[in-house]
Amino acid sequence: MECMKCGNEMTKANFFTFGGMSLETKTNSIFETPERSSVEVYVCNKCGYVELKATDFKKF
Ligand SMILES: [Zn+2]
Numbered sequence: 001m002e003c004m005k006c007g008n009e010m011t012k013a014n015f016f017t018f019g020g021m022s023l024e025t026k027t028n029s030i031f032e033t034p035e036r037s038s039v040e041v042y043v044c045n046k047c048g049y050v051e052l053k054a055t056d057f058k059k060f
Pocket of ligand 1: 003004005006007008044045046047048049
């Protein structure tokens with residue numbers, strides 16, 4: 001992935017909160033099961049720009 005700010009090749013990194021970080025689709029009721037996706041992080045080692053990407057973005 002290329003950095004949006006400076007065009008440098010970005011490095012994939014691990015991004016941790018306790019138990020991992022994930023995204024969830026918004027549901028209209030508590031009876032619906034939300035779809036979940038984990039998050040990938042890319043860091044530019046030239047300018048420090050960080051980009052987040054959902055791994056299962058098509059669920060949204
Ligand atoms: Zn950059």
